[in-house]
Amino acid sequence: MKVAVSSTGKELTSPVDPRFGRADYLLLIETTTGEVVEVIDNRETAAQAQGAGIAAAGRLAEAGARAILTGVVGPKAAQVCERAGIAMVNGASGTVAEAIAKFNATPPPSPTDQAVTPTSVSPGRPAPGAARSRCRAAGGPSRDGQRAQGRGNQGRCRRTMRTAR
Known part of the structure; x- marks a missing residue:
């Protein structure tokens, strides 16, 4: 597996650079052998006023990195790395x-294996299974179990509206 590490130098003995996009070098290391397979000189990208991290992430994607170790x-x-x-x-x-040794001891899950629980499917509406508002004006159930029709009061609870005034 190819793993990238942001670094201040070109060797395995170089310190990890805590800045991903502004690191001088990005070292690609094969985790099975522990050898450097590619050194990406990132100094030109690091000098950019904006977008250094995005450019560095794109370069790693092109190089086939499966993980990045950085500060x-x-x-x-x-976002680029996730995509x-x-x-x-x-x-x-x-x-x-x-x-690299620490990474090999405990490799992280891949980005696609991480479970994401949505908190909302649309603005103002809770996700299925999420806690629902008890306020009828916010779309919660009324005393007879029916939901409020429309979005009166912009979906706010009347109690909230009173205190906001």
């Missing part, structure tokens, strides 16, 4: 070799 992957770069199926391991520290 922090930013939210925009994380590419790259697992993200934040909080990596020490040398590149130490980060």
Whole structure:
């Protein structure tokens, strides 16, 4: 499995760079052999004013990385990694070799294996099985068990509206 590590240098003894998009180098390591298979010079990308993380994530996807070990992957770069199926391991520290050893001891689940529980299927409506409002104005059941028709009061509970005034 190819794993990428953000690094300050080109060797396994180099420290892990805590900045993913602005790291000087991205080392691709084959976890079965523990050898560096590719070194991506990221200094040009790191110098960009914006989008360094997105560009670095794209380069890793093209190189075939299945995981990234780094200090922090930013939210925009994380979206690219998720779409590419790259697992993200934040909080990596020490040398590149130490980060790989720790990864091999406890590999993370792939991004597609992680269960996501939706909290809402549409604005103002709880997801199936989620706790429902008891307020009729917010779409909760009334005393006779019927739901309120329409979205009167913008879906807010009357008690909430009184205190907001």
